[in-house]
Amino acid sequence: MVQPPNDRAFTVGSENADDTVRVAIVDDHESVLLGLKTACREAGYEVVATGLSVAALMAALDGRSVHVVVLDLSLGDGSSITRNVETARETGAAVLVHSIADRTASVREALAAGAAGVIPKSAATSTVIAAIATVAEGGVLNNLEWASAIDADAEFSRARLTARERDVLHLYAAGLPLKLVALNLGIATPTAREYLDRVRAKYVEVGRPAPTKVDLLKRAVEDGILALGEHTGGR
Incomplete structure (x- = not known):
């Protein structure tokens, strides 16, 4: 069995x-x-x-x-x-x-x-x-x-994120709440949310929407922003 x-x-x-x-x-x-x-x-x-x-x-x-x-x-x-x-x-x-x-x-x-x-x-x-x-x-x-x-296709994994957008995505997809993402980067929480909104918009533009946190985790792994196993499981 x-x-x-x-x-x-x-x-x-x-x-x-x-x-x-x-x-x-x-x-x-x-x-x-x-x-x-x-x-x-x-x-x-x-x-x-x-x-x-x-x-x-x-x-x-x-x-x-x-x-x-x-x-x-x-x-x-x-x-x-x-x-x-x-x-x-x-x-x-x-x-x-x-x-x-x-x-x-x-x-x-x-x-x-x-x-x-x-x-x-x-x-x-x-x-x-x-x-x-x-x-x-x-x-x-x-x-x-x-x-x-x-x-096998480098273009598939490119959403043209800025360095700060990648930083926000990395921490958020790794499991940190948005407030802690902002704290770690020394920015305000609304600013961190704006960066995250831009990240989502850019993924939509390349045909890879990421409406949920799990989707963002997938995109971060796909694009090499987050290593396999790095996710903490946080919400």
Whole structure:
């Protein structure tokens, strides 16, 4: 039996221990689909729906909510990666890319469209299960596959931030409250907020919006402003 990484893998949120992680899976290889479905159920997750395409999945979901959509990028129906990720995200779910690791251009497109992370198909089942738990909790999945996709295209990781904007983003994404960010930089809190607003605006301009703090953490890691593992987990 596949074991989740810890007890939190069974639930989302600390206030409702009965809120089982709900998963949907898209893959046009039935053997992969069946294997993931079985592994998720053995880990204690609820597999709400599966599909050979995103369109098929949406029809199967029929409006039901899920926490994570595990999405294969190499679908044979000619669908757009960006549109598939965006459609999956419309369910309110985090999107976990499950694909062949050497397809960096496809992975990069998925990340730009808002995918929460990427797990290669060569990864152990336990690693996939742990990744589902991470993104279900709203966490950022930072791994070699993500870093490789970003490094493959330098322009993808450029939002043209000023030095002070980078400083504010670094401290805020690392977990400091905005007041402590301002204190550390010797500026007023409203000024720090203005810098943060500018950072968000610049990411929108390059097609990589970051409306939440988790999104800003992702952008900071992608752009080399924050090192992997540097995040303190603060709010």
